[in-house]
Amino acid sequence: VVDRDVTRVVSPGTLTDEALMDAGEPAAVAAAHPLKDGRVALAWAELSTGAFGFAAVDADEAAGELARLSVAELLFSDPDDGSVPPATEALRRALDVPASPRPGYTFRPAEAVTLLKRQFGVADLGGFGLGDDDPALPAVGAVLAYLHETQRTDPQTGRLPHLQPPRRLDRAGSLIIDAASLASLEVVRTQAAAGASGETAGSLLGVLSGNGKATRTPMGGRLLRRWLCFPLRDAEAIGRRQDVVASLADDGRFVNELSVQLKRIQDVPRIAGRLGVGRLTPRDLVALGRSVAAARTLAEVLGGREPVAPFHDRLDPLVGPLMGLAETLDDTCLQEDAPSHLRAGGVFCDGFDRELDAQRDLMQHGDRWLAAYQQEMSEKLGIPVKVGFNKVFGYYLELTAVQAAKLHDRDAATAGWTRKQTLKNAERYITAELKDHETRVLAAEDRAIARELELFAGLCDQAAQRIPQLQAYAELAAELDVLLLFAERAAKGGHCRPTLVDGPVLDVAGGRHPALDELLGTGFVANAIHLGGAGRAPLALLTGPNMAGKSTYIRQAALLTLLAHTGAFLPAESATVGLTDRIFTRVGAQDQLHAGRSTFMVEMTEAAEICRHAGPHSLVILDEIGRGTSTYDGLSLAWAIAEHLEAVGCRTLFATHYHELTALAGTRSGIANLHVKARPLNGEMVFLHTVEPGATDRSYGVEVARLAGMPPAVTDRAGSLLEAFEEKAAGSADRVPP
Amino acid sequence: VVDRDVTRVVSPGTLTDEALMDAGEPAAVAAAHPLKDGRVALAWAELSTGAFGFAAVDADEAAGELARLSVAELLFSDPDDGSVPPATEALRRALDVPASPRPGYTFRPAEAVTLLKRQFGVADLGGFGLGDDDPALPAVGAVLAYLHETQRTDPQTGRLPHLQPPRRLDRAGSLIIDAASLASLEVVRTQAAAGASGETAGSLLGVLSGNGKATRTPMGGRLLRRWLCFPLRDAEAIGRRQDVVASLADDGRFVNELSVQLKRIQDVPRIAGRLGVGRLTPRDLVALGRSVAAARTLAEVLGGREPVAPFHDRLDPLVGPLMGLAETLDDTCLQEDAPSHLRAGGVFCDGFDRELDAQRDLMQHGDRWLAAYQQEMSEKLGIPVKVGFNKVFGYYLELTAVQAAKLHDRDAATAGWTRKQTLKNAERYITAELKDHETRVLAAEDRAIARELELFAGLCDQAAQRIPQLQAYAELAAELDVLLLFAERAAKGGHCRPTLVDGPVLDVAGGRHPALDELLGTGFVANAIHLGGAGRAPLALLTGPNMAGKSTYIRQAALLTLLAHTGAFLPAESATVGLTDRIFTRVGAQDQLHAGRSTFMVEMTEAAEICRHAGPHSLVILDEIGRGTSTYDGLSLAWAIAEHLEAVGCRTLFATHYHELTALAGTRSGIANLHVKARPLNGEMVFLHTVEPGATDRSYGVEVARLAGMPPAVTDRAGSLLEAFEEKAAGSADRVPP
Structure with a gap:
């Protein structure tokens, strides 16, 4: 049908x-x-x-x-x-x-x-x-x-x-981050463990957004993601965001007022999307009505506040049309607990539509009629008769077996009864009146639902006229939401407003890793970063033991740079960040044997990409270049790459276990040494996690192996082998090539 | 309702x-x-x-x-x-x-x-x-x-x-493979690229099963997965599978006959599962009927064939009950193209149930009645009247606007008509007869569907009585399916039947990587593997340039060992495989910074696990141990681990870029050297992919960097640095510690 x-x-x-x-x-x-x-x-x-x-x-x-x-x-x-x-x-x-x-x-x-x-x-x-x-x-x-x-x-x-x-x-309008860097910096998802896919929790996005709980609106959460993936490259635009953040961070009461209004706004962009493809649900319509009803109050809250004046100006012309829609979708029209599907009806309020009310009356009237019919039959027969319903043959009259056995005495009253089913303790009958009634009730139910469908389609058409206004409203709410989030984090964490400058410089005092700082709690050790600028080398070689925090430090530099370009404040005492065109990273890799590429090939392909594309305004992060090949091959390549990047002049952090490389700092003004501190204490390693100028000459690999649970016989033997190797190496004097 | x-x-x-x-x-x-x-x-x-x-x-x-x-x-x-x-x-x-x-x-x-x-x-x-x-x-x-x-x-x-x-x-009953090894050997899925999750295509499972297309039944595909993850450790049980594979591989006609019958059997275990949780669909029931109908023929095909006699014996007692079910579910009961949902009816054949036929008659009768009514009204009024239907008010009579305007001339005939809707070119009316008819037709439709539900539930109950037989039938079909697959692959690829022995030995002549061999086509170079056994060292150190195939070779050894324990034949000229209790691998790794573990820590944790758990019957695969720390730390640890594993006596393949390690072979009888051949030709690398005894002293890392697209200025500089380093190192004489 x-x-x-x-x-x-x-x-x-x-x-x-x-x-x-x-x-x-x-x-x-x-x-x-x-x-x-x-x-x-x-x-x-x-x-x-x-x-x-x-x-x-x-x-x-x-x-x-x-x-x-x-x-x-x-x-x-x-x-x-x-x-x-x-x-x-x-x-x-x-x-x-x-x-x-x-x-x-x-x-x-x-x-x-x-x-x-x-x-x-x-x-x-x-x-x-x-x-x-x-x-x-x-x-x-x-x-x-x-x-x-x-x-x-x-x-x-x-x-x-x-x-x-x-x-x-507009690629030139945003700081470019390639797919490998997005992944290795864990911007929007953590890195995959073997065979697993990464997840948002633990990533920069996950931490900033409190795993989606810190933003007030779903579109705010998605916009945060977009801002992290497409940071700005225009100092003025960044400054405008920072201005709002700064003023909000100082005014907790205003933040609260705004929050209350934003929380009233539900996922309007996606509701508009479902409206566009004709897949709106009744629940969506209720949510839409509530969301647009917040427009006027939001405009009032924004009014007369200097830093958010541009938002007020954008919202003002939308208030009229949105409030019009809010009135159409108010609670005289839609039931508050509308279902998520239309098929069962129950979307519209009683009194909203005459035709619908009429069908609903018929259905209710049906229930009263059934009660009366049951009573009438019971009185006629002088025994209790029950009306029941099942799916196979609809409404029926039921007698207990005992009473049914006596029916022949009441032939006159039951002349029109047809026996339909015999159960163990009961007999069931149908009558023409009952069947007639049944078909009418079932039809009324169908009609009521069909009418609701019709009404629903009409409201959707009305709402669809407002799609552009809804989208503009949602975009504005999302921006406010993210700026509020930035402000709350800045106020709570005592974050600093970074100064964006033109030169290739990265100067951070007391900087912390924006994700790990929170995940690891108060134990996180702050560190300075100084690359480029007045008399400072743009390239730093970072040495130090395993597990001491080299990878964390270099990723931290990249993430602080990225965050500074989004308008967010930084977990640092102060920061000056040169406007950056690209962030490059080369950290970690896995074999792609089925694609015919060894780990080393993947590593070199990524490093080659960096050497070809990095410019003076780029930031480059390199972790252990040259690991996948033999000692001297790897050392030679790392050395040549460091020289190449120094010539480019890009800001570079280069973590390495090749202590031989640190000699470069002595001969090249663009290259400096840094090291992460650690010291053995009573046979255990103590990691201080502080980064200081100068090189180190030990990696404490054997100590780490002991921590990892390697049998003592193996680590003891490795320890004495290490001594022997180092003695020999010391004999071969200085290792700086021409 | x-x-x-x-x-x-x-x-x-x-x-x-x-x-x-x-x-x-x-x-x-x-x-x-x-x-x-x-x-x-x-x-x-x-x-x-x-x-x-x-x-x-x-x-x-x-x-x-x-x-x-x-x-x-x-x-x-x-x-x-x-x-x-x-x-x-x-x-x-x-x-x-x-x-x-x-x-x-x-x-x-x-x-x-x-x-x-x-x-x-x-x-x-x-x-x-x-x-x-x-x-x-x-x-x-x-x-x-x-x-x-x-x-x-x-x-x-x-x-x-x-x-x-x-x-x-029964852990002792199967060869144990840990999660890291399953992942790095790409047994059931390929390894994850950054941020991505792995996939079956390209893995050993994907290649063997032709991405699910080479098995004849879905449960066969799943059993193949189970056999790969839980290889046997009992030589007799393996031998029984090999016997079947060997005999099937020689009899293509029998393979075809079996295939035809197995292909008739659909996903019976999952259908039984849905039966168990009351979620069977009509289409499932049709599929089940067809699947069990294959039982008798399958038993006939298996009958009298020695190697598959155990399968015949298991199937024989099931044939009776299964054929009984097949008769219940035959094509006089269920429509061949039954829908996937019950709600629209149309599951049962006409003639199968009297009650259902009666309701269907009523519905069809309704169509005839409507046609007659339309004709009757048209004749009465002398103008064409159309019967239509819509969801809001059901059946209606329609006149064009022109004819409707003249209706006052025909008042008598249209006395009972109620005007319901005015369209641009037409008027619509309802009558009491039409409404009465409508309710009856709609009710008949509801009844018919309810009756089908009832009948369906009855058949499900009957089928549910046979769940144990269905599960046994499916298990048997799945086993035959995988053995057929093994036989087909053995016949097509000319694979050999490995000899399983008790001692810790791995002896393969002309072995190929079971997955890459197919993915890469005819270009794959076969290699011998000799570990342990008569006068041969159980531990081999493998050196050679990047990209030459070291990782492939050591994984190949592990995969051939694993396959031998499943009963499959091997892509090799001949193979003797010692029964193996565990396969360990330590290849590749990524940082897990959010879990506070550096790459090197992950590497050492896995290596420590191997040192603690590997026994004389284990197979160990190590790729580049010691990479994540400084040169001498890593070398010392790799050296000590090699010595430890030699003492354990397990079969070990140890790929390394530490050429210094190769000196071990000179002093330890349990350690031998292997290398992968390559030579530079006109400035390009030629990889021969052949593994030969003895050590090599070059890794060709700079050449690989050139292939990867590194700017020539960088690789040229790296090349001259390398010469300088090697010259210096040569000065420090031999580097073997005590």
Whole structure:
């Protein structure tokens, strides 16, 4: 009786359902398409919020950009032989997402132009900064075609109403972090243990956001992620964020007032997204009504406060339309505890719609009729008759077996009864009146639900008219949310406002690792960082024993630099940070034997990338370069790389176990030595975790092995071997080559 | 009208729905509970198949055992303060699965005893080898309580009918592989790239099973996984599998006949599982009918063939009951294209049930009545009347607006018509007859579906009586399936039957890596492996350049040893393999900074584990021990570890870049040198991938850096530095310590 249409296809990159999604994690679908000039056309869209972007980037930067965007599905042009092109396969592996083959024609630029014009109702794409020959068009078109194909578009216009116009990624506008660095710095997820995938808890994002509990809104949590992955590179824009943070950090009462209003705003971007694809639930509509109802009070709270004046100015024109929607969706319309599905009804309040009330009356009337009928029958027969219901034959009259046996005495009264079922202790009958009644009640129930569907569709249409205002409202709330978070953390932790300057300098006094500082509690030891600037070497070689904190220190430098570019304050006494174009890291690696690459090859590929791309404004973090090969090979390469980076002049922290390297500091003005302190005490290692100038000459590897539970016989033997080796080496005098 | 009960809770470890599960991957729920004696009580159950096991193991072996079992969810006793105990957290991280806190009382042994007795209807647990004071009881009870709580148990007995009695894990009966080795040998999944989780494709399991396409049944695919994770340690049992493989490999026609029958058997264990938890779908029932219908023919094919006689003997007593079920579920009962859900009906054939036929007749009769009514009305009015249906007010009569305007001429005929809706071009009316008819048709539809539900439940009950036979049938089919796979691979690849012996020896001629051999195609270079046995050193040090294949060679040795213990034939010319109690590996590692462990600490912890646990019958694979610390520390430790393992006498392959170590072979009879050959040719490296006796003294790290794309200025400088270092080192004469 009811026709069913396939109205959408579900795939990892096109989820919109609340239950299937992580509130803190965006999930975009992206397309990547190789271009003739060696670049790659990229486009991506978050269906759940309507964000839509594109870029054309160098082939070796595609993975990095997509990793920052949190892509959940990758589209590629199907070569029609069932294979996956090697470049796509490499991207897919790097991102760890499924790749979906798509017909080649969806990647044609002409197709893209047609689709874009229809989707956005424009005659020309100039407004989006997209010429008809833009290199990114194949990817933009492919993403749009995929969304149109898998989602229910507006039947009148053929559009997805909540999809925003595509925006070109401004790579020069943000500090670039590649995929390997995002992973090794544990910015948004911790690194994978063997066979496991990383997780947010423990990462910088996890710690800052209190695992999603510290932000007041889901979109705030997602924006924090975006700000961490796309830090700013413009000192003025950073300064504007810092101004708000500084003023909020000083005014706890205002922070509380704002918090109360923000907490009223639920996941409006995703609700708008479900509205756009026609998948709104009744519960969404209730949440939407409550969220927009906060607009006026939020505007009042923001009013007249200088640092947040820009937010007030953005919100002001939205208040009218949003409050209009709030009135439509108020509690005379929707039941507060509306269900998450329409199919059972119960969404609308009594008194809201006459037609619905009428059907509901019929249903209730039915219950009264049944009670009366049961009484009437009982009186007629002079014995108790029960009305019951089951799914196979509906309403019935029931007599106990004893009474049923006597029925022949009451033939007149039961003339119209049909025996339907005999149970052990009872007999069940149906009558024409009962069946007639039943069909009427069942029909009324169906009608009531159908009417609710109709009313619901009407409200969705009204709300859909306000999608642009909802998106603007949500974006503003998200920004305030993250700035509030920054302010709260700054106030609570006594963090400092970093000074952003133009030169290649990193100067931090009393700096702490922004994630581990909290995870490890008060025990974390603060350290200074001085790279570049007045008379200081931009490259520091860091030596010291295992487990003493070398890796933590160099990652800390990278994370503080990153955070400074987001507008956040830093866990440090003071900080001056030179504006940075890229952060590079080379730390840790695993074999990729199935891809035919040894650990050492992976290491060298990443190091080569750094040597080729690092510029004077970059920050480079290197951990144990040269480990995967024999001693002198590794030492020679580490040495040559250090010299190369010194010539580039980028800020570099280079942790190493090659003590031979420390000789470089004596001959090169751009290279300095640092070491992490430790000392053996009663046969145990004491790690002081403080970083000081100068080199060290011991790594205490044997002591660490003892801590790790190595049998004493083995560590004792290793200890005496070590002495023997060192004696011999001492004989070969100084080891600095020309 | 319809009551809804929560009948089950869905969690990662208790999935049974086909659509939510990977056919090739088991998903068990496990409980781990620390014991006072330092051990850990473990129990696990696969709800989808009914498998149920337990063990009490040393704390440091718990992760390894659970990893082999493919656990998807971990239960632990909730300490009631919202925290996760450190031991549980470590397990959870190692396994990368969610952990679910459970009330402490579900871990009480007394509770476990009560639950077990009720579940299996026994008065005593002795039959399961479980005393009332068995250390594993807390975990066994917790798993059972969890299943009973989350799943719909049989309302009469309170049992899960398909759950099998718990079986103690026989650790001494299988070759033990710990979690790190499973991961680094890529037995069931490849190793994770940064931030990504590994996958089956490319792993040993993926290659052997053709990514799940080479096995004929889903349970065969899962059994292959089990055999790889739990290889046998009993030469006789291995020999029995080899006998079958050998005889099948020689008889392609028999293989084909068996294949045809096995392919008829669908995922019977999981269907039985869904039967057990009351979640069977109509499509499952059709699949079950077809699967059991294959029993007789399968028995006929197996009959009279010596090597498979044990299988015939096991199948024979099952044929009767299974064929009985097949007759019940034949095509006079179930429609071939039964839907996956019951709610729309359409499961049963016409003619199967009188009651159902009657309701269906009523529905069809309804269509005829409507056609007649439409005609009657059209004739009465002399204009065309259309009958239509919509969800809000059901059936209606429709006139075009033009004709409706003339209706006042026909008042008599339309006296009972009520105007319901005015459209642009049409008017819609309802009549009492139409409404009366409608309610009857809708009711008939409801009844028909309710009757199908009733019939379906009856068939499920009948099938549920046969769960033990279904499980036995599926197990047998799975074993045959894997043995067929082994035979096909042996025949196609010309593999050899390894000889299993008691001594600690590994002797392979022309061996290839069982996974890479296929992935890389014909280019794979075969190599001999000789460890232990007549006059041969059990420990070999392997040197040679990067990228030349050292890691591949040592993993190959481990994988061939593992495969030999599963009964499979080996990609080699000949092989003699000493029965092995454990395989240990120490290859690759990543920092676990958030867990406060440096790379070197992880490396030393794993190495210490090996030094403590390896015995004379173990196989040890070490790759680049000592990398994470300074040169002499690492060299000393590697040296001492090699000496320790030589004293243990276990078979060991030790790949290293410390060329200094090769001097050990000169002084110790249990240590030999091997090297991988390579030579530079016109400035490029040529890797020959052949392993030969003796040491090498060059690693060609600078050449690899050049291949990786390092700028020439850097590699040229590294090259001249290397010369300078080597010259100096040569001056310090021989470096062998006492």
